[in-house]
Amino acid sequence: MEALSLGQYSFVQNGYSFGFAVMAAATLFFWLMKSEIAPSYRLAITITGLVTAVAAYHYLQIMLSWNAAADVTTGEVLATGKPFNQAYRYVDWLLTVPLLLIELILVMRLSKAETIKKSTVLGGAAALMIVLGYPGEVSDIGGLRFVFWVLSMIPFVFIVYQLVVGLKESISKQPESVQNLVQISIYLVIGSWLFYPIVYLFPLVGLDGGAAITAVEIGYTVADIVAKAVFGVFIFVIAMRKSQAESEEANGATATLADDDAEGEETSKLS
Numbered sequence: 001m002e003a004l005s006l007g008q009y010s011f012v013q014n015g016y017s018f019g020f021a022v023m024a025a026a027t028l029f030f031w032l033m034k035s036e037i038a039p040s041y042r043l044a045i046t047i048t049g050l051v052t053a054v055a056a057y058h059y060l061q062i063m064l065s066w067n068a069a070a071d072v073t074t075g076e077v078l079a080t081g082k083p084f085n086q087a088y089r090y091v092d093w094l095l096t097v098p099l100l101l102i103e104l105i106l107v108m109r110l111s112k113a114e115t116i117k118k119s120t121v122l123g124g125a126a127a128l129m130i131v132l133g134y135p136g137e138v139s140d141i142g143g144l145r146f147v148f149w150v151l152s153m154i155p156f157v158f159i160v161y162q163l164v165v166g167l168k169e170s171i172s173k174q175p176e177s178v179q180n181l182v183q184i185s186i187y188l189v190i191g192s193w194l195f196y197p198i199v200y201l202f203p204l205v206g207l208d209g210g211a212a213i214t215a216v217e218i219g220y221t222v223a224d225i226v227a228k229a230v231f232g233v234f235i236f237v238i239a240m241r242k243s244q245a246e247s248e249e250a251n252g253a254t255a256t257l258a259d260d261d262a263e264g265e266e267t268s269k270l271s
């Protein structure tokens, strides 16, 4: 804490506050707009809001822990002795990272068996990735940080492979109006997730003290906003487009039926 300048300390604090506001607003948006979505995609949107709700709660906790860890009344950052709790982030990720992948799978609406299989495999790998990262995050020993980085990268690479290669066929079966959006969402997952293992290494590449803490905390906050709220908006738009396409299809089908009926009536009148 005392390695931070007052400017760095407030910058990180404002970052958490912004993170909380974005996550809370995103949650309200997803849950209030859910009625616009066809019932088959509502679970995906409920979970999208759940992810941002869990994150909003944790941002609040992180912010309170950050406030309690330092006393700035003298104009300098003095440690109060209360430790800043790193575990909030990891508990948050443990809950939200598997759910983020499940959101994506649900909005694709695969067969039931495939949904369960892909959710279990991807969700499990995501949880393992977070669990393996934690011991390194809280260790002051650079070597340990690196060992756990390598271990955690194994499930990370597996997830990226599954998203790029494993979902290829399922994407080709999506309605054309959303294929691009699904593809972009997958790139958004990979792009924003790549941020985390890079940020994690900052303390190992010579960034230390206040600059390292500031870079890590702001880096994670920005990545969280992209990975949860921005990604959530993509999931929402995909669900919306698929709902519209399906209701048009259904209307088309009723219209055809009505036409058939009308023809039937005409024929009966003729006879």
Ligand SMILES: *C/C=C(C)/C=C/C=C(C)/C=C/C1=C(C)CCCC1(C)C
Residues within 6 Å of the ligand: 093, 096, 097, 100, 129, 130, 132, 133, 134, 148, 149, 150, 152, 153, 156, 193, 194, 196, 197, 200, 224, 227, 228
């Ligand atoms: C909303 C939170 C998200 C999307 C968090 C994602 C976190 C990761 C992709 C973390 C990955 C890590 C590694 C691949 C290696 C080093 C340790 C981690 C946990 C930072």
